[in-house]
Structure formats: C-alpha cells, structure tokens
Amino acid sequence: MRRSWPESVPSDQPRISAHRPPRTAVLIFTQMRSGSSFVGELFNQHPDVFYVFEPLWALKNHPNKTHDVSGAEQLRLLQGILACDFKNIVNVMPFYLNNKTFGASTKSKVLLKLCKSFKKLARNDSEPGLRCPIPEELVAEVLGRACRTRRFTVIKTIRLANISDLAPIERDLDLDLRVVHLVRDPRGTIASRLALRHHRKDNVTTFSDDDIDEGEVEGLCESILRNLKNATTVGHYTLLRFEDVAASPVEQMRKLHKSLGLPLHKAVYRWIRGNTNASGPGRAPFSTRRRSKERVGGWRFALSFAQVNMIQEKCRQTMSLLGYRHVRSAEELVDASIELY
Numbered sequence: 001m002r003r004s005w006p007e008s009v010p011s012d013q014p015r016i017s018a019h020r021p022p023r024t025a026v027l028i029f030t031q032m033r034s035g036s037s038f039v040g041e042l043f044n045q046h047p048d049v050f051y052v053f054e055p056l057w058a059l060k061n062h063p064n065k066t067h068d069v070s071g072a073e074q075l076r077l078l079q080g081i082l083a084c085d086f087k088n089i090v091n092v093m094p095f096y097l098n099n100k101t102f103g104a105s106t107k108s109k110v111l112l113k114l115c116k117s118f119k120k121l122a123r124n125d126s127e128p129g130l131r132c133p134i135p136e137e138l139v140a141e142v143l144g145r146a147c148r149t150r151r152f153t154v155i156k157t158i159r160l161a162n163i164s165d166l167a168p169i170e171r172d173l174d175l176d177l178r179v180v181h182l183v184r185d186p187r188g189t190i191a192s193r194l195a196l197r198h199h200r201k202d203n204v205t206t207f208s209d210d211d212i213d214e215g216e217v218e219g220l221c222e223s224i225l226r227n228l229k230n231a232t233t234v235g236h237y238t239l240l241r242f243e244d245v246a247a248s249p250v251e252q253m254r255k256l257h258k259s260l261g262l263p264l265h266k267a268v269y270r271w272i273r274g275n276t277n278a279s280g281p282g283r284a285p286f287s288t289r290r291r292s293k294e295r296v297g298g299w300r301f302a303l304s305f306a307q308v309n310m311i312q313e314k315c316r317q318t319m320s321l322l323g324y325r326h327v328r329s330a331e332e333l334v335d336a337s338i339e340l341y
Contacts, residue, residue: 023084023148023151023152023153023175023176024151024152024153024175024176024178024260024261024262025082025083025152025153025154025155025169025175025176025177025178026043026152026153026154026155026177026178026179026180026260027078027082027154027155027157027166027177027178027179027180028040028043028154028155028156028157028180028182029157029160029163029166029179029180029181029182029227030156030157030158030181030182030183030184031158031184031189031220031223031224032158032189032193033184033189033192033193033196034158034182034183034184034189034242035182035184035242035245035246036156036158036182037053037156038242038245038246039156039180039182039240039242039245040053040154040156041271041275042245042249042253042256042257042268042271042272043152043154043156043262044107044108044109044154045109045265045267045268045270045271046152046262046265046267046268047150047265047267048150048151048152048262048263048265049110049150049152049153049154049262050084050110050146050147050150050152050153050154051108051109051110051154051155051156052081052104052108052111052153052154052155052156053104053107053108053156054102054104054107054156054157054158054159055077055078055081055092055096055104055155055157056074056077056078056157056159056160057096057102057104057159058077058092058093058095058096058099058104059073059074059077059092060159061099061102062092062095063095071162071165074159074160074165075165075168075169076088076089077089077092078155078157078160078166078169079168079169079172079173081147081153081155082153082155082169082173082175082177083153083173083175084143084144084147084148084153085144086139086140086143086144086147087140087144090136090139090140093139093140093143094132094134094136094139097111097115097131097132097134097139098130098131098132099131100131103131105131105132106131110146110150111132111146114132114134114142114143114146115131115132115133115134118132118133118134118142119133152260152262161223162226162227162230163179163181163227163230163231163233163234164227164230164233164234166179166233166234167233167234170234170235176236177234177235177236178236178238178260179234179236179237179238180238180240180256180260181227181228181231181237181238181239181240182240182241182242183224183228183239183240183241183242183322184241184242184243185242185243185299185319185322185324185340185341186217186220186221186224186311186315186318186319186324187299187303187308187311187312187324188242188243188296188298188299189220190212190216190217190220190299190303190311191298191299191302191303192299193216194211194212194302195302197211198211212307212310212311214310214314217310217311217314217315218314220315221314221315221317221318221319222318224318224322225317225318225321228318228321228322238256238259238260240252240256241322241323241341242296243296243341244341246276246296247296247341249272249276250269250272253268253272296341297336297340300327300333300334300336301334303333304330305327305329305330305333308327308333312326312327323341324340324341325339325340325341327340
C-alpha cells in the first residue's frame with residue numbers, strides 16, 4: 001500500500017490560505033565567494049520561504065555520474081524546485097538531502113525541520129544513519145507539500161553560468177520569477193577565493209603574486225560583464241552589490257524584500273542582529289557569521305598593490321559598470337578612510 005504524508009509532519013508547516021497571492025520564485029544568481037551564503041540567509045530565516053541551497057551541486061557530484069550537468073539538466077532541476085514540482089527530479093533529491101559532506105539539509109531551515117520530523121518518526125523501514133530519512137517514494141510529495149505551504153521559493157546558486165538560461169523558466173512556467181543578481185568587487189572575490197584555498201582568514205593574510213591566476217580573474221569579470229549585459233533576458237531583475245548588503249544589511253534587506261513583494265519578518269531582523277557583528281578567530285570559510293563591515297574591505301590588507309592593480313586592469317569595464325573605484329597607490333590601498341564603493 002502506498003504510504004501517505006505522515007500527519008505529524010505538516011503540523012510544523014504554515015497553513016495554506018485560499019486567498020494567498022500567486023507564488024513567487026526567487027533565484028539568487030552569483031559567482032563563488034560573492035557573499036551569497038550571507039544573502040541567502042536573509043531569505044532562509046523567513047518563515048514563508050522555501051529555501052534551497054545550491055541544488056545544482058547534486059548534479060555534478062551524484063555518485064552514479066549519469067546526470068548531465070549542462071544547461072538542460074540544470075534547468076529541469078531548477079524548474080522543478082521553483083515550481084514546487086519534485087516528481088521529475090526525485091532521483092536527485094535523496095542524494096542532495098543525505099550527503100553528509102555537503103550537508104544541504106542543514107543549510108535550509110525548512111528542509112532541516114522536515115528531516116528532523118522523519119527522524120523522530122523512527123520508521124523501521126528507513127535506512128539507519130541517513131541525515132534525512134524521507135522514504136524515496138514520499139520525497140516528491142513531502143517536498144512539494146512543504147514548498148507549496150510557503151508563498152515563496154528561493155534558490156541560491158553559484159553553479160549556473162548564464163543568466164539567459166533562466167528565460168525558459170519564466171516563459172514555460174506559471175511563476176512570478178524574480179532574479180537577484182548578486183555581485184561583489186572582484187578584488188574581494190579573488191582574495192576570498194585565495195583564503196579558501198589556503199585555509200586562511202582573508203582579512204589578515206597576504207598572498208604571493210603567484211597565488212593569483214590571471215585567467216581566473218579574467219573569467220570572473222567576463223562572466224559578470226556578460227550576465228550584466230544579458231539581464232534583459234529575464235523579466236524581473238534586481239542587481240545587488242554584496243558591499244551594500246554588508247555595510248547596511250537592515251536597510252538593504254528592507255529594499256530587497258519590498259522589491260520582491262516579500263513581507264518583512266522579525267526573524268530576519270533577529271538573524272541580522274546576531275550575525276553581523278561576530279568576533280573571534282574560529283570563523284569557518286563558509287560561515288555566515290562575521291563582522292559584515294570589516295568583510296567588505298578585508299581584501300585591502302590581503303592583496304598587494306601589484307595584485308590589486310592587475311585585477312583592476314583586467315576588470316576595468318566590469319568594475320566601472322558596478323561603481324567600484326580603483327585604488328591608485330599602495331598607500332591608498334590600505335587607507336581605510338578612502339571609500340571605494
């Protein structure tokens with residue numbers, strides 16, 4: 001007999017109102033080390049948001065290696081999640097939810113609560129030791145129900161190369177799709193990537209000239225520039241600079257939520273207050289808890305002027321379009337009184 005949704009689980013979910021407005025789907029589109037985990041949390045904390053962290057990771061890392069990580073497969077996965085329709089992606093979601101190295105189910109408040117609910121049920125036929133023991137035949141139903149009981153779906157991804165790939169979602173699905181294009185000063189992004197590779201704190205560490213790959217710098221800025229130019233391919237587009245969010249998280253959160261039609265909630269304010277003034281040396285590289293204002297300018301003390309100058313030359317047009325000011329000397333680089341944004 002086909003098992004149904006356990007009655008103990010939906011009691012934790014918001015109730016659906018017959019008079020709720022149409023569903024809104026939000027995709028945070030960005031590059032690696034651009035502050036997207038921080039920005040994603042501004043949505044993850046909201047009780048009316050079904051938040052999914054980096055779902056495209058599951059395609060590339062799936063153990064059976066049968067999934068095509070090109071555009072079509074990526075689009076199918078994103079479409080299913082954004083539309084709360086998991087029937088055609090159910091073969092990917094159990095791996096995504098249960099992989100202990102990636103820990104996707106711990107990065108979403110909604111998914112974490114669901115997984116904990118099934119752990120409490122202690123079903124005899126659940127595989128022991130699973131991080132998220134939702135039976136595979138129930139995955140589509142369970143995730144779809146939890147998604148639909150919230151008005152907003154939000155996906156955060158660094159693994160989609162072209163913003164124009166999202167056009168079919170807006171065209172083919174009955175969704176109010178909103179794309180938030182998150183950008184960061186390429187000097188900060190490169191310094192943060194170096195810190196991650198070297199397992200260091202990017203606001204106190206210096207790097208040798210050989211550490212920076214000029215091809216990576218060019219690729220980063222060309223990608224940002226290309227997607228800025230292709231922004232018109234998606235209907236509802238918001239450009240968001242990480243530096244603005246880090247410097248004024250409450251103000252930027254208010255503006256962003258208003259533009260998306262997402263009502264403000266005190267849980268988001270609480271998270272901002274508790275996670276933008278962190279101290280101590282034990283910050284993990286993917287942590288969202290940090291001194292946000294210091295985070296903005298940490299690269300100024302991690303990179304040499306020669307390194308910064310190289311990035312500025314290769315990213316001149318991108319930085320100009322985004323309003324990032326160049327530094328002109330080693331003295332100006334470390335003078336924190338000089339505003340670069």
